[in-house]
Amino acid sequence: xxQEKIVRRLEEIVGKENVQTGQEDRIAYSYDGTPLLEKxxxxxxxxxxxxxxxxxxxxANEERFAVVPRGSGTGLSGGAIPAEHSISLVxxxxxxxxxxxxxxxxxxxxxxxxxxxxxxxxxxxxxxYPPDPGSMNVCTIGGNIAENAGGLRGLKYGxxxxxxxxLEVVLPTxxxxxxxxxxxxxVAGYNLKDLIIGSEGTLGIVTQALLKLIPRPQSVKTILAxxxxxxxxxxxxxxxxxxxxxxxxxxxxxxxxIRCVEGFAQIGLxxxxxxxxxxxxxxxxxxxxEEAQKxxxxxxxxxxxxxxxxxxxxxxxxxxxxxxxxxxxxARVKPTTVxxxxxxxxxxxxxxVEKVEExxxxxxxxxxxxxxxxxxxxxxxxxxxxxxxxxxxxxxxALEEIFDFAMQLGGTITGEHGVGLAKRPxxxxxxxxxxxxxxxxxxxxxxxxxxxxxxxxxSLSPHCELPFPDAVRKPEHVF
Amino acid sequence: xAEGTGMMLNPLDVPDEEILTRCIHCGLCxxxxxxxxxxxxxxxxxxxxxRLIRAVLRGELDITDGFAEEMNFCLDxxxxxxxxxxxxxxxxxxxxxxxxxxxxGKDRGRWIKRFFFRRVFPHAARLKRISxxxxxxxxxxxxxxxxxxxxxxxxxxxxxxxxxxxxVSPFFSDEILPEYxxxxxxVRYRIGFLRGCLMxxxxxxxxxxxxxxxxxxxxxxxxxxxxxxxxxxxAHNGDFEVARELARKNVDAFFQTELDAxxxxxxxxxxxxxxxGELLADDPEYAEKAHRFSALVKDVHEFLDGIELVPPEHPxxxxxxxxxxxxxxxxxxxSEEPRRLLRKIPGVDLVELEEASWCCGSAGIYNIVHYETxxxxxxRKIEHILETGARIVATGNPGCLVQLRAGVRERGLPIRVxxxxxxxxxxxxxxxxYFERGNSGDARD
Numbered sequence: 001x002x003q004e005k006i007v008r009r010l011e012e013i014v015g016k017e018n019v020q021t022g023q024e025d026r027i028a029y030s031y032d033g034t035p036l037l038e039k040x041x042x043x044x045x046x047x048x049x050x051x052x053x054x055x056x057x058x059x060a061n062e063e064r065f066a067v068v069p070r071g072s073g074t075g076l077s078g079g080a081i082p083a084e085h086s087i088s089l090v091x092x093x094x095x096x097x098x099x100x101x102x103x104x105x106x107x108x109x110x111x112x113x114x115x116x117x118x119x120x121x122x123x124x125x126x127x128x129y130p131p132d133p134g135s136m137n138v139c140t141i142g143g144n145i146a147e148n149a150g151g152l153r154g155l156k157y158g159x160x161x162x163x164x165x166x167l168e169v170v171l172p173t174x175x176x177x178x179x180x181x182x183x184x185x186x187v188a189g190y191n192l193k194d195l196i197i198g199s200e201g202t203l204g205i206v207t208q209a210l211l212k213l214i215p216r217p218q219s220v221k222t223i224l225a226x227x228x229x230x231x232x233x234x235x236x237x238x239x240x241x242x243x244x245x246x247x248x249x250x251x252x253x254x255x256x257x258i259r260c261v262e263g264f265a266q267i268g269l270x271x272x273x274x275x276x277x278x279x280x281x282x283x284x285x286x287x288x289x290e291e292a293q294k295x296x297x298x299x300x301x302x303x304x305x306x307x308x309x310x311x312x313x314x315x316x317x318x319x320x321x322x323x324x325x326x327x328x329x330x331a332r333v334k335p336t337t338v339x340x341x342x343x344x345x346x347x348x349x350x351x352x353v354e355k356v357e358e359x360x361x362x363x364x365x366x367x368x369x370x371x372x373x374x375x376x377x378x379x380x381x382x383x384x385x386x387x388x389x390x391x392x393x394x395x396x397x398a399l400e401e402i403f404d405f406a407m408q409l410g411g412t413i414t415g416e417h418g419v420g421l422a423k424r425p426x427x428x429x430x431x432x433x434x435x436x437x438x439x440x441x442x443x444x445x446x447x448x449x450x451x452x453x454x455x456x457x458x459s460l461s462p463h464c465e466l467p468f469p470d471a472v473r474k475p476e477h478v479f
Numbered sequence: 480x481a482e483g484t485g486m487m488l489n490p491l492d493v494p495d496e497e498i499l500t501r502c503i504h505c506g507l508c509x510x511x512x513x514x515x516x517x518x519x520x521x522x523x524x525x526x527x528x529x530r531l532i533r534a535v536l537r538g539e540l541d542i543t544d545g546f547a548e549e550m551n552f553c554l555d556x557x558x559x560x561x562x563x564x565x566x567x568x569x570x571x572x573x574x575x576x577x578x579x580x581x582x583x584g585k586d587r588g589r590w591i592k593r594f595f596f597r598r599v600f601p602h603a604a605r606l607k608r609i610s611x612x613x614x615x616x617x618x619x620x621x622x623x624x625x626x627x628x629x630x631x632x633x634x635x636x637x638x639x640x641x642x643x644x645x646x647v648s649p650f651f652s653d654e655i656l657p658e659y660x661x662x663x664x665x666v667r668y669r670i671g672f673l674r675g676c677l678m679x680x681x682x683x684x685x686x687x688x689x690x691x692x693x694x695x696x697x698x699x700x701x702x703x704x705x706x707x708x709x710x711x712x713x714a715h716n717g718d719f720e721v722a723r724e725l726a727r728k729n730v731d732a733f734f735q736t737e738l739d740a741x742x743x744x745x746x747x748x749x750x751x752x753x754x755x756g757e758l759l760a761d762d763p764e765y766a767e768k769a770h771r772f773s774a775l776v777k778d779v780h781e782f783l784d785g786i787e788l789v790p791p792e793h794p795x796x797x798x799x800x801x802x803x804x805x806x807x808x809x810x811x812x813x814s815e816e817p818r819r820l821l822r823k824i825p826g827v828d829l830v831e832l833e834e835a836s837w838c839c840g841s842a843g844i845y846n847i848v849h850y851e852t853x854x855x856x857x858x859r860k861i862e863h864i865l866e867t868g869a870r871i872v873a874t875g876n877p878g879c880l881v882q883l884r885a886g887v888r889e890r891g892l893p894i895r896v897x898x899x900x901x902x903x904x905x906x907x908x909x910x911x912x913y914f915e916r917g918n919s920g921d922a923r924d
Contacts (some may be wrong), residue, residue, distance in 0.1 A: 024545040025520070027534050028527035033505050046519075073521065074506040092519040112519075114510075137510040264564040325564035328505045332566055335500040385500075 002042040002087070006063050010045055010087070013055045018046040018093075029088040032073040032080040033135070034422050035336055036386060041068065041082035048094045050168055050176050050207040056089065057205075058174035060451040068453050069201040071112065071143030074135040076327075076339055077420030079147060079200045083454050089205070091142050097121055098208070104182045105213040106165060111142030111206050118211070128216040130157035130248075133416070134324045142206045148198030150416030152320065155374035156248045156282075157214075159416065161197045166210035169196055172203070172447035180210065195442070200418050201453040203446050217248070217282035221292045222316035225299040226273045226306045230254050230357065230369070233275035234350035236302040237373040240279075241346050243298060245291050249280035250374025251323055252353075256383070257370040260329035265322040273305065277373065278323055280316070326370045327381065333366060334383040338395055341423075342406040343377040343415030355405045356380045362401075363394040377415035403430075419457045427458060494532045494575040495568075502529045502567045508559035513838050513856050514552055522549055525559035525569050532576050547585035550576045552852070554845055555715055556838035557809035570810065577717035586717070592844065596713040597721055600676050603707060607651060610680040614647035640847050642888070645681040645881040652679050652686035653702075655914050660690065660700040667697030668786070671733045671741040671775070673752070676708045677877040678745050684916060685880075688904035689744040689779055691911040696789050698742075703732040709743075711751030715843055719758070726755045727765055730772050740777045744900060746806035746813075746876035747843070749778040753811065778807060779900055780875060784816035791906035794826030800869035801829065801899070802860070802883065803836045804876035817875055817899045824906045832872075833863040839874075841882035853882075861886045864894065873899040 002021070010019045020026075026040045042065070047053045060067045066086035073080050082088055095112035100121060107122055107129070115136040118129050132151035133139055139149070145167070150159040166180030179192045196204050227233040233252055240250065253261065254275045262269040269276070277299070281291040292309070299307045310316040330337050344352045353369065356378070360367040371378035380402060382395045403413055403426050413419075413426045431439075440460065443450075450460060508525040509515050515524035522531060528549055534540035550573060557570045580586050599606050624630040630638065653674055670693065678686050690700060706729055710722035729752070733741055743749035756770035777785075801818055808814040814836070821829050840846055840856030860883070864872055872883055875898055883896040904911055 020520075022545055023540055024522050024531055024543065024549060027530055027540060028521035028524075031504050031530065033503075035503060072506055072509055090519075090521075095519070116510075135506065138506050261564075264566065325507075328503060328507055328564035331501060331503045331564070335503070337503050 002065060002085075003063075006059070006065065007043060009059055010043065010056065013059070014045055014047050014052050018048070020044040029070065029073070029090065030082065032070070032075045032078060034076055034078040034081065034420070035338055037078045037081045037421055039082045039084075041086050041088035043087045044090060045087050046090050046093050050170055053089070053170040053205055053207055054174045054176055056087075057170055057172060057451065060087075061173060061449050064449060064451070066451055066454050069142070069146070069205050071140030071146075072114070072135075072138045074139045075143065075147060075418065075420065076341070077147075077200075077414065077418040077422045079418055079420040079453070079456055080143075081421055083456075091140060095140070100125065101182065102127070105215075106182055107211050107213055109141050109209055109211065111140060111209065113141050115139050115141060115144055122213050123216060126216050127213040129163060129211060129213055131160045131163055134327060136324075141209055141211070145197050145206050145209060146199065146201045147418045148416070150372065150375070150377065152249045152251060152323070152372065154372055154377070154416075155250050156246045161194060163212045164193055164197055164209060165212050167193050167196055167206055168208035169204035170207055172449075172452035176207075177204070182210065198418070200420060200456050202443060202456050203452070205452070219285040219288045220248075220280060220282040220313075220316065221288050222310035222319060223279040223281070223292060223295060224308045224310070224319060225277045225279065225304045226270060227275045227277070227302070227304055229274040229303075230353045231350055232303040233277050234353040234373065236277060236299055236304070237349055238347055239298050239302065240295060241374065243294060245281075245294055247279050247291070247295070247374060248282045249278065249320075250372070251278040252276075252369070252371055252373035252378065253278070253323065253326060254369045256333070256366060256368035257326050257330060257381075260332045260368065261322050261326055263332050264325055264329045265318070267318050267322055269322070278319055280320075323370075326368075327379065330368045330381050330383055333368070334385050336384045336386040336392075338382040338384060338399070339417075340380050340382075340399060340402060341377070341414040341417040342380070342402055342411055343375065344406050344409045344411035346374070346376040348409040348411070349373060349376055349378075351409060352376075352378060352406065352411070356402060359398045359401050363398045365391070365394060365398055367398070372415075375415065376411070421456060424456075424458060493578070494536055494572045496536065498568050498572055499529060499533050499536070501565050502526065503565060504530070505565075507562055507564065508569070511558040511562050511837070513554055513556065513558070513840070514852070517852065517855060523552060525553075528553060528576075529567070529569065529572060532572055535576070535579065542579060542583040542585060544585055547580045547583070550580050551586065552849065554805075554838045554840070554842040554856075556805035556842060558805065558836060558838065561809045561836070574715055574717070577715070578719060579717075581717035591847070592716050593718075595844070596716060596718050600708040600712055601710075601721060601725055603653075603676070603679075606676050606708075607680060610647045610651070613644060614649075617644075617646055636850070639850050642885050643846050643881060645677065645877070645884075647681055648683035650683055650916065652683040655683070655687065655916070656690060656702050658702050658704050660694065660702065660913075662694040662697050662699060665697055666699045668699070668739045669737065670698045670700055670782070671738045672700050672702045673706060673709065673729075673741065673743045673745075673748055674702065675743070675745045675748050675877070678748075682877055682880065682898070685744060685898045685901055687914050687916055688898070688901045689742075691913050692783070692900055692904050692907065693742065693779075694913055695907050695911045696783065696786060701733070701736055701738060703735065705732040707732070709748040709751050711747050712843055714751065714758070722751075723758060723762070726758055726769065727762070730755065730759075730765060730768050733772065734768060738775055740782055741772070741775045742777055742779050742782050744779040744875070744898065746778065746804035746811070747878060749776060750806040750810035752776040778811055778813055778816075778875070780807070780817040780820055781811070781813050783903075784819055788820070788823060789907075791824045791903055793906045793908045795824050795902055795906055796826040797871050798828045798830060798867070798869045799871045799873055799902070800832040800864060800867040801835060802832055802839065802864075802872055802874040802879065804874055804879050805838050805842070807875055808836050817873070820903060821873060821899055824902055827902070830867045830869055832867055832869075834859070839879050839882045839886075841876075841878035843878060846882055857882060857886045861890065861892075865892070870894055871902070872896045873902060875899055
């Protein structure tokens, strides 16, 4: 346990009410959105200024305890799971939008702001912040930046890194660093913000962010296409891209996922089709109309049994909300949902989808597949029960086979969820040795005592070599 | 509870392991949880509480004061159930955990709860007697206390919660409504009517409105004399024993005759009576009857929306907003029905309320036990009501009516808080006049 004097020091830094050491709070911060991983932090601390965060990290270096930053805890790779001898640093109370600059099209926010709140605020002014991760109603901007979160609109608009203009960051050793500003062009010095974005909270803690906005698209059309087989849908995706159309959203759901989503949302999706695509085109009304016209025959040529257009914004919203529920809805089938994030070049999508089906048959598993098909980013989700040891072993093998195949296709082990703890074993297999060495040197240079979110992405300290030193349960299953 | 020895335990009394494992801790519930959005502390969220309950069941956590506090800090509004794609029945878990807390003796406010849920609500006569005292106090003593300034000397806590006691109706609905009521003209449906305890004593006018609207729509009404409190307040506070006893009495009272539906105008009562089947599932004598009973229970909006409604004719020229009662939208899945009914009233300009599906902070006796939190939640609601510019707020549950009326009154706002059915009754006009009522309504409204 954290020594009494350290708790006192923490209380001096953030105030007594912002340090919790009770068993209830420790349990409530022992997990995030990732299955099968949990570990108790020794304290939970809620900072609300960069100076407080800096002081906490200085203390961590002095006293050698680990600091694990955390937003809303919706991550799917275990990035916010407490480390050995660690405190959980929680940003949810630090959640204000500081400034909306309509002349420069930027918004300045505190790290704990909920992503969807940024959407709501800027959309009132006719502006648009495109990154929209599945959990956007819950997740925080700080977490999005740490994980370089993607979302449903990635195909046309890119991901979080494309919308960060400036950051205030506390370094692992406790110094505050600021870089980037409202300048569209700025090449003075290293591009430090891209070092922090996607570093999974291992190189620095974001304490303020300046985000880029764009004008809100004037017009949107949402299309739903039903297919008899997953292969048809996947081929349609490749064909749409090959026809040089870039929809904002191009989402894929297979039958298992459709059934679960319909079970929850009850919006009248057919449960007997093989797959569906949710396609959204946006932009100038004339362009939207033209693209929608082109998409229809591509779907039909690939065997679509029906191509529907959402009649109004409310219906489009219902469809997208249902899609966002996909991951959790799969838990209706079985209680343990092992979600993957393999991503392949878009031309290889059909091959990947078929491989997932084959693997499911081979290991007699139920796999629900959904995801951002337009980005080649699928989430095959193995539906299992952690209490069934045999099935869990088969699930592990299936995962490995899916990853190996994705790598053969020139893909990556994670498109948007991050490596965290869950994908660390695969990361070591996947990463180029030169890149691995560079990453390690960076981490050691910035965090010599390895206090900031240690053990995430890759493992550096010898006593931490095991994937999960003393997890409360199930140390053998780490995905 | 200490005297719980020999108490029958049924699956509802223990948090269900299957429901617990269904939660994959994705966190989607955090966005709609009123208590989490006050504290931003994970243990005050549905996901956090589920994890705490799991820890208790697995022996990793004792029933600590913190655990007890957290289980009772929950409003049990079940907004999280509505957004949960995995279908986790969170309400079940938290209610069962309250049984654990109650039995451990760590329950804050247990004396007041036990007094009301064991000694008052189950006994109609006692409730009425207490209500009469309260009415005497509200009509005669309270003005005197105010006038003489003595009121100011009352302890702050008492002064705070005193306005939350709903004004007692000048008459009780069971004093006016006969046991058997026939509509003028053709009988279309035979329905049973639950008077409720609060509805009978504090909202007697709404009960009359409801019965009259049903009569206009050709319902023959069975209002059994021996019906009792539905038991929901007891159950939601961890006393399933009392709740089961009441459920059995109601099943007997209503099943004296054939019915097409049992209609309820209080969201909380309706929600609970729909669960009698599960509540009495282990009772060999009552299981089957309770199951049939639950299948017949219909919220009044649900019932009226499902039949061919006699068109309301007199215009109600008002801007109205509708606030979802948790036990309608989250527990019973009823949200469009009341809105559709209100839109059928000529002249009504129905505007949507921001966060209409959020709890108002009433939550049974939550506003008494957790006064401060409840008032913070209420303030958020009142702000949204003001944004609509509506002069009338409609909501279908007694607790919400009390809470919203208190909120509106405290700020001196010219806003009426009514049950949707009262507006429908108003629009039917003279044709719905079946009963005379003295000076009806909320004395302070």
